[in-house]
Amino acid sequence: MAGELVLLDFWPSPFGMRSRIALAEKGIPYEYREEDLRNKSDLLLQMNPVHKKIPVLIHNGKPVCESVIQVQYIDEVWHDKAPLIPSDPYQRAVARFWVDFIDKKIYELGSKIWKTKGEEQANAKKEFIECLKLLEGELGDKTYFGGESLGYVDVALVPFYSWFYAYEKCGDFSIEAECPKMIAWVKRCMQKESVAKSLPDQEKVYEFILQLKKVFGIE
Amino acid sequence: MKWRTIFSSKTMGDDEVKVFGMWASPYSRRVELALKLKGIPYEYIEEDLSNKSALLIKHNPVHQKIPVLVHNGKSIPESLVILEYIDETWRNNPILLSQDPYDRAMARFWAKFIDEKILSTTRKVSFTTGKEQEHAIEEVTEQLKLLENEVKGKAYFGGEGIGYVDIVANFLVFWFGNLQEALGINIFSQHKFPFIFEWIQNQLKIDMVDECRIPKDKHLTYIQTKLAAFKSASK
Numbered sequence: 001m002a003g004e005l006v007l008l009d010f011w012p013s014p015f016g017m018r019s020r021i022a023l024a025e026k027g028i029p030y031e032y033r034e035e036d037l038r039n040k041s042d043l044l045l046q047m048n049p050v051h052k053k054i055p056v057l058i059h060n061g062k063p064v065c066e067s068v069i070q071v072q073y074i075d076e077v078w079h080d081k082a083p084l085i086p087s088d089p090y091q092r093a094v095a096r097f098w099v100d101f102i103d104k105k106i107y108e109l110g111s112k113i114w115k116t117k118g119e120e121q122a123n124a125k126k127e128f129i130e131c132l133k134l135l136e137g138e139l140g141d142k143t144y145f146g147g148e149s150l151g152y153v154d155v156a157l158v159p160f161y162s163w164f165y166a167y168e169k170c171g172d173f174s175i176e177a178e179c180p181k182m183i184a185w186v187k188r189c190m191q192k193e194s195v196a197k198s199l200p201d202q203e204k205v206y207e208f209i210l211q212l213k214k215v216f217g218i219e
Numbered sequence: 220m221k222w223r224t225i226f227s228s229k230t231m232g233d234d235e236v237k238v239f240g241m242w243a244s245p246y247s248r249r250v251e252l253a254l255k256l257k258g259i260p261y262e263y264i265e266e267d268l269s270n271k272s273a274l275l276i277k278h279n280p281v282h283q284k285i286p287v288l289v290h291n292g293k294s295i296p297e298s299l300v301i302l303e304y305i306d307e308t309w310r311n312n313p314i315l316l317s318q319d320p321y322d323r324a325m326a327r328f329w330a331k332f333i334d335e336k337i338l339s340t341t342r343k344v345s346f347t348t349g350k351e352q353e354h355a356i357e358e359v360t361e362q363l364k365l366l367e368n369e370v371k372g373k374a375y376f377g378g379e380g381i382g383y384v385d386i387v388a389n390f391l392v393f394w395f396g397n398l399q400e401a402l403g404i405n406i407f408s409q410h411k412f413p414f415i416f417e418w419i420q421n422q423l424k425i426d427m428v429d430e431c432r433i434p435k436d437k438h439l440t441y442i443q444t445k446l447a448a449f450k451s452a453s454k
Binding site for chain 1 (some may be wrong): 293301304
């Protein structure tokens with residue numbers, strides 16, 4: 001069942017981190033290959049001709065593209081280890097809804113926070129915090145979004161924590177001050193080896209953002 | 220708010236199924252199509268999107284959008300989430316998604332591509348003009364070429380019968396053609412995309428697909444009204 005597993009990835013990508021966490025949670029060995037996004041490999045272009053993006057999970061030579069699809073695939077193939085997605089159809093729908101929400105909101109708003117200034121940035125910060133608060137509401141008193149163990153929503157959201165320091169520095173605000181429950185949840189997740197080992201250091205991500213800002217001519 | 224009860228004499232256990240939808244929305248129509256294909260009775264509630272009902276907001280507080288499926292009081296928004304829920308809850312034929320993880324991944328990939336690229340770019344085509352519209356038309360044409368290449372030779376996307384991706388792509392059957400006509404553009408034709416065209420013809424053979432037809436004249440008027448409003452607002 002394991003076969004040959006390769007993950008084409010880029011170290012600061014929160015999307016790549018999702019698949020890393022899912023594989024680590026289930027203890028599945030794989031080959032990690034770092035892509036240079038300014039010089040994409042032939043393998044990447046061949047395996048994801050539609051989007052030409054990372055992450056790409058290659059299982060026995062067959063590609064699975066898009067991080068949310070990869071996490072579901074990993075969960076379905078290795079279903080007997082550390083299940084991430086609930087088995088009840090309604091709970092599954094709730095989890096999918098929130099992952100869809102995270103995909104529609106968090107990355108884009110976060111990007112606006114580090115890319116823009118003035119009113120645009122202020123609006124992005126406000127909406128970003130509102131989204132985190134909605135997610136806090138969904139978490140409630142649970143240990144994780146998945147209940148007592150890491151679930152699909154946890155895996156989809158926690159990678160963005162590695163970008164929080166960059167957002168805070170660029171946006172001059174504190175996420176913990178606004179959303180303490182969110183940070184408490186993050187800290188619980190970070191105690192898990194699968195998460196801690198899959199996320200890069202926040203300062204490294206911030207340095208990377210600063211470099212990107214130079215490249216794009218953003219002050 | 221208009222109420223329309225479908226199959227009121229037929230019951231499937233004690234299930235109460237409601238759909239909050241909008242007649243011209245391809246997202247709404249695909250949910251109805253899935254329910255009809257599975258023979259699930261439901262109550263349809265037409266929403267006026269310029270004056271959303273308190274019930275809709277209650278059932279979808281986060282996005283306040285249609286469609287929303289309400290099953291025995293439990294609300295499920297987002298059409299792709301709804302389609303998987305329908306397939307997982309009612310396990311009778313047609314089964315919409317394969318049991319094989321790789322086939323499921325491929326189906327989800329193309330459904331996402333259709334929604335996030337083709338449908339999304341088509342909306343851009345509607346609401347832009349000049350060079351911006353030309354660029355959007357080029358973009359959606361390239362996206363349709365990718366889909367054409369994937370559909371190639373298949374009667375239905377997943378295999379022998381209608382399934383998840385076919386239902387997601389249902390907007391190509393009625394909605395897209397009406398939009399082209401209203402805009403006076405020609406992106407999609409049998410000549411340009413013969414495989415997608417044939418795929419659409421296969422879908423049209425199914426009665427339930429025809430039952431989800433968006434009434435053409437009403438739709439053309441609706442699109443033209445929206446375009447006129449958009450044009451006057453952008454002046």
